[in-house]
Amino acid sequence: MNWLLVIAGAAVGAPLRYLTDRAVKIRYGARLPWGTFLVNVVGCLVLGVLTGATTAGAASGRWQLLLGTGLCGALTTYSTFSHETLKLAEDGAGRAAVAYAVGSVAAGLAAAFVGVRCAGLVWG
Amino acid sequence: MTSPRSERVGGSGDGSPDAPVPAPAGPEPFWRGQGPVVAAVAAGGALGATARYAASLAWPASPDGFPWTVLGVNVLGCALMGVLMVAVTEIRTVHPLVRPFLGTGVLGGFTTFSTYAVDVQRLVEAGRPGTGLAYLAATLVPALLAVWLATAATRRAGARTAARGGGPR
Numbered sequence: 001m002n003w004l005l006v007i008a009g010a011a012v013g014a015p016l017r018y019l020t021d022r023a024v025k026i027r028y029g030a031r032l033p034w035g036t037f038l039v040n041v042v043g044c045l046v047l048g049v050l051t052g053a054t055t056a057g058a059a060s061g062r063w064q065l066l067l068g069t070g071l072c073g074a075l076t077t078y079s080t081f082s083h084e085t086l087k088l089a090e091d092g093a094g095r096a097a098v099a100y101a102v103g104s105v106a107a108g109l110a111a112a113f114v115g116v117r118c119a120g121l122v123w124g
Numbered sequence: 125m126t127s128p129r130s131e132r133v134g135g136s137g138d139g140s141p142d143a144p145v146p147a148p149a150g151p152e153p154f155w156r157g158q159g160p161v162v163a164a165v166a167a168g169g170a171l172g173a174t175a176r177y178a179a180s181l182a183w184p185a186s187p188d189g190f191p192w193t194v195l196g197v198n199v200l201g202c203a204l205m206g207v208l209m210v211a212v213t214e215i216r217t218v219h220p221l222v223r224p225f226l227g228t229g230v231l232g233g234f235t236t237f238s239t240y241a242v243d244v245q246r247l248v249e250a251g252r253p254g255t256g257l258a259y260l261a262a263t264l265v266p267a268l269l270a271v272w273l274a275t276a277a278t279r280r281a282g283a284r285t286a287a288r289g290g291g292p293r
Contacts, residue, residue, distance in 0.1 A: 006170075014169020014170070014228065015169070022158075047242045065177075072238040078237050079198075079235040080227070083206065109241050
């Protein structure tokens with residue numbers, strides 16, 4: 001059952017990441033990886049809310065597996081993030097590469113904090 | 125090419141029938157040909173996330189401990205991404221669904237940014253900001269090094285294979 005929850009969440013999260021990235025590329029071009037940036041930050045926010053809800057006793061371990069390990073885990077990505085950072089550096093956009101790496105980590109971390117805080121306000 | 129422009133029948137002026145038909149305005153249709161790609165990404169993502177979950181069961185971390193398992197998963201996934209991207213974009217031509225399945229799907233689902241960020245948050249909230257910052261850097265730097273070194277090594281291996289006359293280009 002636990003495995004199925006992870007699989008179900010990931011089978012939604014990964015395509016959601018792909019489709020978001022595609023939509024952003026079609027709309028804004030592929031020069032900067034805003035699609036991955038967006039899904040990573042949103043995933044951090046959602047996992048933050050979920051973690052806060054779990055701490056407050058409002059979400060069970062099953063929700064953690066479905067939405068946390070599965071959905072948010074597959075929605076967000078470290079491998080594409082690091083590959084895109086390398087690509088920017090290789091293409092001579094060193095400053096953009098540093099900004100993308102530092103910006104993703106800072107925004108993701110801020111989103112995680114905000115998510116946990118919001119969950120604390122709602123369920124705390 | 126004929127184009128469905130019946131409302132302009134007889135609309136003159138633009139000369140020969142070979143006049144270039146303007147490209148359809150706007151971006152390409154969002155969903156065109158996306159069914160198999162979305163399915164490949166979903167299947168790969170489920171596989172990758174399952175492998176990450178299996179790793180978390182095999183090497184469980186204590187709630188406020190250092191998240192070694194996620195760190196290992198993320199750095200390994202970044203190294204594999206470096207190998208994969210060179211292999212499928214520079215060394216050989218592969219089926220168009222290979223990259224969405226293995227890269228976007230399996231490796232994208234295997235690695236995670238959200239658990240990384242929330243683990244840093246947890247360490248900081250638990251009164252261990254030093255450990256949180258150490259974890260933040262101990263993933264970011266090795267992950268970037270892993271993708272860079274794996275990319276370079278795969279390129280070198282590909283060039284060697286090509287120089288020996290082996291391997292389809």
